[in-house]
Amino acid sequence: MAAxxxxxxxxxxxxxxxKYMKLSPGAVSAAGGRFLVRGGATARRSIEIxxxxxxxPIPAATRIGPLVVSSITPPTNPGSREVPDTLEEQIENLFTHVGQMLEGAGATWDDxxxxxxxxxxxxxSRPALNGPWLERFxxxxxxPSRHNMKVEGGGPVQISCTFVAYVEN
Structure with missing residues (x-):
């Protein structure tokens, strides 16, 4: 199990x-671990799409070291604030936005x-998500893990998302 x-x-x-810095690699290695980032602050970078x-004033996503974490992502039509009528169109818009965030962070769907x-x-939403999900995965x-969380409606938005990616490059 990875941690x-x-x-x-x-x-x-x-x-x-x-002294700790000299000794810790041996302890981590003995337990089968490895350092991915070590030795100081890792700059945080805002991802805009x-x-x-x-x-x-919040970015679409943030990358800090190998982690890419999104803000809430709306299902709006690209380049506008319009929300399409159908769940399927909203899902496709989410995957478009997420794909651009991944690309902006130097990541891919594999991350x-x-x-x-x-x-x-x-x-x-579950069956409507399965097609686009299987295309990418x-x-x-x-x-990756996937979780659907029920929220109250009231407007045209039927679905939104957040994500976490891990980039080893």
Missing amino acids: YVIVRVDVTDPDQYA ESFQHQN MAKMTFYVTDPAA PDPESR
């Missing part, structure tokens, strides 16, 4: 921390770890 540990430290004793922008869909009708041995 990722993200640690942020405030070094109060540089000499002691230097052409197909939509938030009205508030996707989890997608969460916020849906007004879980029974309708055809290998049953290598699919």
